[in-house]
Amino acid sequence: MAKKKTLLEQMRGNPRADWTIDDISKLCAEQGIELVPPSTGSHYKAWSPHVPGRLTIPAARPIKPVYIKLLISMIDAHNKKKAHGSSQGRS
Secondary structure, eight states: OOOOOOHHHHHHHOTTSOOOHHHHHHHHHHHTOEEEOOSSSSEEEEEETTEEEEEEEEOOSSOOHHHHHHHHHHHHHHHHHHHHHHHTTOO
């Protein structure tokens, strides 16, 4: 039986799919990325304590592939920095 792909793998494999802000929210929660809903307007803000800057994602459906690709890049950098930071100071 084939292993089920994670949401991150699915998005990486098909950024052009009909992704919604709920999918983005779920992925961010799984990966430890903060996703802040808009106080006004329709743009969510994603940020990581390990990566400088913020990513603004419009909630319009479907979410354009460029935003999915940018989020995946942020998550990759987040996970790399998190892994590197957690290994420091260990012998």
